[in-house]
Amino acid sequence: MRDVAIVGAGMTRFGKFLEKSSKSLGQEAVQNALDDAGLQKSDIEAAIVGNAVGGLMTGQEMVRGQAILRPWGFGDIPIINTENACASSSTAFHLAWLYVASGMHDCVLALGVEKLYDEDKAKSFQAIGTAVDMELDAEAEAGAGETRTRFMDLYADAAKAHMEKYGTTVQQIAKVASKNHTNGSLNPYAQFRKPFSVEDVLQARMVADPLTLYMCSGIGDGGAATILCSAEKAKQLRTDPIWVRASAISSGHDRDGGEAAVADRTSKRAYEAAGIGPSDVDVVELHDAAAPAEISLVEELGFCAYGEGGPFAESGASQIDGDTPVNPSGGLMARGHPIGATGLGQLVEITWQLRGQAGDRQVKDAKVGLTHNAGGEIRGEAAVNTVHVLTR
């Protein structure tokens, strides 16, 4: 497999954009990535487009990427639509990487886009509720409440289990939320830019005990894109390409085998492929759909021992100026979670961090970055996990 570099990265601000369409959000993200790379539409040889609920939210099924790219002036290139719940666009990135790594193409676009806000709010929550096995899960089909999906119940249950097993405290969970909202306040691309103290987080409205509102990601609209090239082409384009050292994808715990959590196993494969270990990672974007998920994930990704995720957060290790900064962008909680755009949003952030372009939220001298993106749920297990390792 060939070396693959990110030569262009761009995104929209994530947010509530009732007046914007999937098409306009997707095109804005792609244009930003093209401009960043100094490339034209005609330079792109193939495109992989991730989107999760466009069919349910906008009625655009089947040719979602073609509808965004073809009438806008992209030529007769392979365009492939991928749908993998909240990991749709990191899956798109994985396939774009595969196209270049295999030698099939030299310059490939990965786009993630999602339009979740709608005048009819219930429609959004119902759409998000389909990231499960609908047949197995009649509960999901019965629909979610007005203000949240059943996913927050799953995260609440996981949080309670972690607290019971390891003595993790609500204060530690609130510390994660406070950190991510504070990071988000520094990020012009973030949906929620208000910093919250640990006290603010604890005093917010309870969503699903022990999760308060500020511990939960919301819904959002947005687009994010990267352009991947072969090493040869990347070196022609810029002096600071960012290298994709590993692209790993898995689906769910393998409970039958009694093995470790999926993020543990997926990241081990990524570390092996990249030839590094967790201690080599300088900056992390991970799937904090709710604050306690970050506590479990720093353990599963190897940044601390199992059971130490709470104290890890409490110590400040995951702050922008800590030993292992986690979610400097604000994460899903503050940068926002337009589900089919989230994975590429993480990859764009890490690209900027490794280039030193992350402004007020810049992690000092970051050389190695990692993204972790999760999607969906089948029988209480994640349906998709992706882990990418990037280096400058």
Place this chain on the structure above:
Amino acid sequence: MRDVAIVGAGMTRFGKFLEKSSKSLGQEAVQNALDDAGLQKSDIEAAIVGNAVGGLMTGQEMVRGQAILRPWGFGDIPIINTENACASSSTAFHLAWLYVASGMHDCVLALGVEKLYDEDKAKSFQAIGTAVDMELDAEAEAGAGETRTRFMDLYADAAKAHMEKYGTTVQQIAKVASKNHTNGSLNPYAQFRKPFSVEDVLQARMVADPLTLYMCSGIGDGGAATILCSAEKAKQLRTDPIWVRASAISSGHDRDGGEAAVADRTSKRAYEAAGIGPSDVDVVELHDAAAPAEISLVEELGFCAYGEGGPFAESGASQIDGDTPVNPSGGLMARGHPIGATGLGQLVEITWQLRGQAGDRQVKDAKVGLTHNAGGEIRGEAAVNTVHVLTR
């Protein structure tokens, strides 16, 4: 890129199965492919799943493949969902091929599945109508009639243009339909198994002038699957692997450049990759969503000159015993068109033909096969085209 072989091929019969779900159809197809290969679920290292309208028809979005495979006993493997309209599952095959060709995996499943029949027939037609740019195409959004989608209007317009330009006759178009329905009558996997004469076809109800009912594909339910392996593994498994010599994918005419039709250009790339020409092809499955499409496509794929598609059909060249048998399975018209399963249905048929397992519809001594699958429409152009070349 490494050599890639098909070691397992299986499908359901295509048809109207109100009592079956996407899940049961998908699992039946996969089980048939596993049995054919002599493999277990645990041998599969990754899966790509193509489906077009599951979200709209069944409410299962986001994790369609995971919902079929994970609770059924597939392990923690990468599962990627792809959606490319009527070419969804040949796109899945392309990605499975890429996984093996690149060296990333040694044994990969490609599954296509679709559930189009519903007690509410209007729902099916509305779902199919989304294979366009919904924003550009308000006409499509307004919904299609009770018994057909606007796609048949597009095919009727194309037929009229071909007749005017080249003198193609309605009788020649009816000859294609008669041939494919006759072939379908020999295929136990076909949805429609009644042979029709040219007269029968001409006398059937008019759907969209000049297309009669028997010149049009209908809707259907079904699943089809293949298992792709590296050469080394394939040779361990069986003495008659079928080799994938080319896997090409494109999106739409490049009208700005005034170039040839997309099937022309996509197939030229496939021929070049395979190191063959059209005259080397012994058996073809192509996207006859309506009979006149076959007449244009045999030209665009290089089996006869432009304008000669009508006489080519009339001559019997495309019959099972002709020089270039086309759609021995019955094609989309008779084998049926469960859209997300159609592409892999073609690949399964060609696999069986090259192995000499096609029963009453066997093409004699077929060594080289080609599939052409098309999907969607953006501004009057196909949104996706795939061409695969297989050899024994």
